[in-house]
Amino acid sequence: MTRRLEWDWYSGTLPENVIVDETAYIETSFSFLLYRSEVHGGVTYGHGASTYLGTMFDVGPTGRVSLGDYALVHGARIICDARVEIGDFALISWNVVIMDNYRLPLSGDDRRRQLMKVAERSPRVLSGFRPEPVIIGPNTWIGFGACILPGVHIGEGSVVGAKSVVRESVPPYKVAVGNPARILRSING
Amino acid sequence: MAGFISSEDGRWVGGTPPGNVRLGAGTLVSGELAFKRFHSQHPEALSIGAQCTMDGVQFALGNHGRMTIGDFCYFTNAVLLCELRVEIGRFVVIGWNATIADSDFHPLAPAERIADAIACSPLGAGRPRPPIEARPVVIEDDVWIGPNATILKGVRIGAGAWVEPGAMVLRDIPANARVLGNPALVVGTTQ
Numbered sequence: 001m002t003r004r005l006e007w008d009w010y011s012g013t014l015p016e017n018v019i020v021d022e023t024a025y026i027e028t029s030f031s032f033l034l035y036r037s038e039v040h041g042g043v044t045y046g047h048g049a050s051t052y053l054g055t056m057f058d059v060g061p062t063g064r065v066s067l068g069d070y071a072l073v074h075g076a077r078i079i080c081d082a083r084v085e086i087g088d089f090a091l092i093s094w095n096v097v098i099m100d101n102y103r104l105p106l107s108g109d110d111r112r113r114q115l116m117k118v119a120e121r122s123p124r125v126l127s128g129f130r131p132e133p134v135i136i137g138p139n140t141w142i143g144f145g146a147c148i149l150p151g152v153h154i155g156e157g158s159v160v161g162a163k164s165v166v167r168e169s170v171p172p173y174k175v176a177v178g179n180p181a182r183i184l185r186s187i188n189g
Numbered sequence: 190m191a192g193f194i195s196s197e198d199g200r201w202v203g204g205t206p207p208g209n210v211r212l213g214a215g216t217l218v219s220g221e222l223a224f225k226r227f228h229s230q231h232p233e234a235l236s237i238g239a240q241c242t243m244d245g246v247q248f249a250l251g252n253h254g255r256m257t258i259g260d261f262c263y264f265t266n267a268v269l270l271c272e273l274r275v276e277i278g279r280f281v282v283i284g285w286n287a288t289i290a291d292s293d294f295h296p297l298a299p300a301e302r303i304a305d306a307i308a309c310s311p312l313g314a315g316r317p318r319p320p321i322e323a324r325p326v327v328i329e330d331d332v333w334i335g336p337n338a339t340i341l342k343g344v345r346i347g348a349g350a351w352v353e354p355g356a357m358v359l360r361d362i363p364a365n366a367r368v369l370g371n372p373a374l375v376v377g378t379t380q
Contacts, residue, residue, distance in 0.1 A: 097336045105380045108331035108349030115261045119240040147354040165355035179371035
């Protein structure tokens with residue numbers, strides 16, 4: 001069964017292994033252009049969850065992304081080879097990058113070997129290396145252009161300022177800003 | 190160096206690239222917008238080596254811009270702005286929405302900026318623009334540049350360096366350094 005979104009400007013369909021709650025909204029199936037997950041629930045939409053134009057699920061064969069209830073993703077690039085969990089009521093802004101994998105090793109020599117292999121592939125996708133799951137907790141708010149790096153956990157209720165780069169986990173109910181991000185203050189729970 | 194993996198001619202999926210663009214064997218350029226802002230009149234404006242993957246990259250070259258990219262590079266939706274000279278080595282990776290710019294595109298002095306605004310306006314036809322500073326950007330071999338990073342004019346990034354996502358690079362980076370932040374600072378090495 002192919003699933004087409006009747007309002008979609010793009011001619012694509014939703015991949016079979018994407019689980020969409022009947023109350024969720026997907027603006028366009030273009031968000032799945034780079035999607036390659038082979039696992040059941042490669043992306044899961046919770047009750048009232050939504051994704052809008054500009055959101056891209058760059059999900060590798062074993063990647064799994066979940067959007068909690070009422071989670072709203074308004075144009076994030078989600079790079080996932082293992083696990084990206086976006087909690088209930090999370091608000092994710094445009095040009096945000098959430099990545100659980102750098103997809104290439106740190107050493108220049110090792111990268112070189114990978115890049116020689118990638119030109120042989122079709123499509124030419126990077127894969128492998130070592131993913132570290134990312135958790136965006138419930139009730140969080142990620143400002144536009146922010147980067148959430150592999151292994152980071154954003155605690156419940158916390159806010160990440162626009163254009164911040166988060167490489168260390170943020171505890172619950174904090175405001176984190178800057179590049180690299182640091183905790184600015186607490187907010188009431 | 191291994192032999193070529195693909196001997197197919199380099200190509201752009203969006204059509205025929207401008208005449209002063211050279212694509213090496215096995216190089217694949219995708220994205221309708223690749224040359225939408227390509228204005229260079231230089232006879233060798235853009236040269237891309239062999240076995241490169243240029244997915245959704247915008248090659249925004251000004252009238253006199255000249256850019257070279259080495260073999261086995263892998264760029265995803267990068268924005269490359271070149272008014273003068275951008276030189277990129279081999280095995281360079283540039284992530285989604287990263288920007289490289291070798292110019293500020295407008296003058297710093299307020300009075301000159303007014304003149305530039307007029308020259309750039311629909312009423313400015315033929316009016317010369319004030320001089321605008323541009324300084325070459327050099328990215329050496331084996332550099333990794335993460336998504337949302339920015340590399341500004343005059344910067345040289347040393348071989349093997351690693352630029353974390355979102356970093357704002359205003360100064361030269363030594364070889365094999367790992368940098369992050371705004372402004373980007375060295376936090377470690379890749380070795």
